[in-house]
Amino acid sequence: MQQLIQPNGQPHYGIFPGTPATINYRDFDFRSPMGRRLGALSKWRSFHQFQYFGLISPTLIGGCALADVSLLTIGFVYLYHPESGRMIERQFKCPLGMGSNFSQTPNDGVCELRQGRNLLRLENGSAPFEKRLLVELDDGTRIDARFSEEQPAFQPMSLCTPTAVNGWVYARKVAGVHCSGEVRSALGNYDLRELNAYAHHDWSAGYMRRETFWNWACLSGETEGRRVGLNLSCGVNETSFTENCYWLDGQLVKVDTVRFEFDRDHPLQPWTIRSYDGQVELHFEAHGLHQERLNLGVLASNFKQIFGRFSGVLRPAGQAEVRIENLWGFVEDQYAKW
Template structure:
C-alpha cells in the first residue's frame, strides 16, 4: 500500500495486510465535529505520532519512546537491571519539536531527538525490514539495538481505526522478535544477543481523541520452545477493530477485546488481564516502574509504564494451551490530553 489516505480523503480502515509506505495525513479530509472543513493549521495542531522500542530479557530491560504532539515533542529512555534493582532513566521535552525530526514512513525513515549531547534515534529500514534504536547520552550511556522482521519471517499487526467523531489512528505493532546489539551504561556492558534479549516496537500516528486514556500489555520471550509476543490494549484503537493479538513463532493470532484489572492507587500491585474470547488469561507481577507526569493546561499526561513478569495461559484456537511462566514484559496506564 503506497499511502494510508485514499483519493477521497479517507483512510484505509481495518486490519491491513501491508504497511502503508506513507502516512499522508495532510491529504485527510479533516473536519470539525459539526462538519466544517479544517485547514492546514488544524491538521498540524491535532496530528500526533509516537514510536517506541522496548528491550526485554531477564538480565536487562529497557525502553525508549519519542512523541510528537505539535506544541511539544517528548522523549524518554530507561534501563532497568532486575538482579540489582538499579535503574537509569532520562526524560526530554522540546517545545514546538525543536531539535527533533519525525518521519511519516513507518518502514523507511528516522525519528530522532537531539538535546545537547543527548541523542534518541529510531531508524526504520525497508530492505531488509529492520528496526534500530540508537541512544547516546551525555553520561556515557549508549544503546545500539536492532531486529529484523524477515529472518525469521514475522507478521506485524498493522491497522487503522476511526477515532471519536472526526479522527483516525494508524498503528503498527511488533513483539516476540529476537534482538541484537549492545548496551554500555553504569549498569554494565551487555551483548543483547548473548543475554537472549527480545524486542517489541510500536509506530502510531493520527488524529487521536483530544482527551483519552489507555491500558496496554506487551511481552516478548520464549515459552515451551516457542517465540512468543503479546500486544493487548484497552481504551484506544477499539472502534470497529482492535489491535489485540499475540504471536507464536512470528504468526499473528487475533484476540478479542480485553479487560485489565488493577489498583490505580498502588503502582506495584498485581494486574489481571483476560480476553473476552478466552485466549488470554494472564497475571502480571510488577518489578519496576517508569513514570511521567505533565500538566500544562492544554497538554497533560499521567503515564506509568511498569515492567515485570507475566504468568498464566495463552489458549490459541485449534492449538494446545501454551503456559506462560514468569515471562518478562510491560503494562501501561496512561491518561493524555493533547
C-alpha cells in the same frame, strides 16, 4: 498499499496484511464535529505521532519512546537491572519540536530527538525490514539495538481505526522478536544477543482523541520452545477493529477485546488481564516503574509504564494451550490530554 489516505480524503480502515508506505495525513479531509473543513493549522495541531522500542531479557530491560504532540516533542529512555533493582532514566522535552524530526514512512524513515549531547534515534529500514534504536547520552550511556522481521519471517499487526467523531489512528505493532546489539552504561556493558534479548516496537500516528487514556500490555520471550510476543490494549484503537493479538513463532493470532484489572492507586500490585474470547488469561507481577507527570493545562499526561513478569495461559483456536511462566514484559496506565 502506498498511502493510507485515499484520493477521497478518507483513510483505509481495517487490519492490513502489510504496512502503508506513507501515512499521508495532510491529505485527510479533516473536519470539525459540525462538518466544517479544517485547514493546515488545525491538521498540524491535531496530528500526533509516537514510536516506542522496548528491550526485554531477565538480565536487562529497557525502553525508549519519542512522541510528537505538535506543541511539544517528548522523549524518554530507561534501563533497568532486575537483579540489583538499579535504574537509569532520562526525559527530554522540546517545545514545538525543536531539535526533533519525525518521518511519516513507517517502514523506511527516521524519528529522532537531539538535545545538547543527547540523541534518541529510531530507524526503520525497508531492505531488510529492520528496526534500530540508537541512544547516546551525555553521561556515556549508549544503546545500539536492532531486530529484523525477515529472519525468521514475522507478521506485524498493522491497522487503522476510526477515532472519536472526526479522527483516525494508524498503528503498527511488533513483539516476540530476537534483538541484537549492545548496551554500555553505568549498569554494565552487555551484548544483547548473548543475553538472548527480545524486542518489541510500536509505530502509531493519527488524529487521536483530544483527551484519552489507555492500558497496554506487552511481553516477549520464549516458552515451551516457542517464540511468543503479546500486544493488548484497552481504551484506544477499539472502534470497529482492535490491535489485540499475540504471536507464536512470528505468526499473528488475533484476540478479541480485553479487560485490565488493577489498583490504580497502587499500580505495583498484581494485575489481571483477560480477553473476552477466552484466548488470554494472564497475571502480572510488577518489579519496577517508569512514570512521568505533566500538566501544562492545554497539554497533560499521567504516564506509568511498569515492568515485571507475566504468568498464565494463551489458548489459540485449534492448538494446544501455551503456558506463560514468568516471562518479562510491560503494562501501562496512561492518561493524556493533547
